[in-house]
Amino acid sequence: MTYCVGMMLDRGLVMMSDTRTNAGVDNVSVFNKMHTWEVPGERAFVLMSAGNLATTQSVVSMLEERTKAHVDRAPSLFEVPSMFQAARLIAETLHDVISEHGGEGQKADSSFRATLILGGQIAGGPPRLFLIYPEGNFIEAGSDSPFFQIGETKYGRPILVRAYDPAMSFEEALKLLCVSFDSTIKANLSVGLPLDFQLYETDSLRLGHRSRIQADDAYFQKISSEWGEALKNALESLPDFKLDG
Secondary structure, X not given: OOEEEEEEOOOEEEXXXXXXXXXXXXXXXXXXXXXXXXXXXXXXXXXXXXXXXXXXXXXXXXXXXXXXXXXXXOOOOOOOOOHHHHHHHHHHHHHHHHHHHOOOXXXXXXXXXXXXXXXXXXXXXXXXXXXXXXXXXXXXXOOXXXXXXXXXXXXXXXXXXXXXXXXXXXXXHHHHHXXXXXXXXXXXXXXXXXXXXXXXXXXXXXXXXXXXXXXXXXXXXXXXXXXXXXXXXXXXHOOOOOOOO
């Protein structure tokens, strides 16, 4: 399992992913789930993945190869004219990979499934954020749904729903995401540090700050500790339930 979040702000895009993969409790590894491409001044893309690791690595490898040379005359992320077409290209690639390796029938396909979040901007259009499904279709974020989650989504969602504000700064958004990821990590052992994050500033047309939060990161440890204490204090401040009789 994994956990990834892509978030739209007035200022731009914030993307964060964990790095844990596991094939049982005794086989836990660290893999990068965030991939980027850019042509500075023209376009920038961030892609995050959840699901079958072989499927997502195949998709990323195919997309990467196409940016360097024409492969079977397939289009490239560096050639598509819009973010919509970029999402369509990636969705078709994902669907093709699953269909090729999934065998016959829905049951066979299920073990090769993967879900993706794509964010970025191409010159002439606004920043856009898409959630891409293994069936090869996708939806776009907007004012009603300004962030997407994939993987183990339920534990980290409540704080996002309650505290998200499109006007928040990158720093505030990263603080919010750290709380969301900490809640998920506490509740599910299949999600874990390190965490990768990537920032993209609207109309910069180049990738912004990227970093990895390690398990011993002092800021994340402080967020985890103080958020837990704040929740306890908030609970204690609420009135007790009154039993009749």
